[in-house]
Amino acid sequence: MPNDPAPGRLGTEARSVKFPDGSRGVILVRAGIPQEEAEALAARVWAERAETGVPNG
Numbered sequence: 001m002p003n004d005p006a007p008g009r010l011g012t013e014a015r016s017v018k019f020p021d022g023s024r025g026v027i028l029v030r031a032g033i034p035q036e037e038a039e040a041l042a043a044r045v046w047a048e049r050a051e052t053g054v055p056n057g
Contacts, residue, residue, distance in 0.1 A: 017042035 011031045015038040018024050027045070029038045 019043070019046045021046075 012028045013031045014026050015029050017039050
C-alpha cells in the first residue's frame with residue numbers, strides 16, 4: 001500500500017495501520033487526520049473488540 005492516504009468517500013481516507021499485536025490492516029478515517037491519530041484509533045478499536053470477546057483477525 002502506498003504511503004500516501006487513499007482518498008475515500010465523503011471525507012474519508014483509507015489508512016494503513018499497525019495493530020497492537022503487530023499485524024497490519026487498513027481502516028477508514030476522517031480525511032486529514034494525522035497518521036498517529038489513525039494508529040491510536042486502530043488500537044482503540046482493537047481493544048474494544050477484545051473487551052467484547054470478538055475474535056481479532
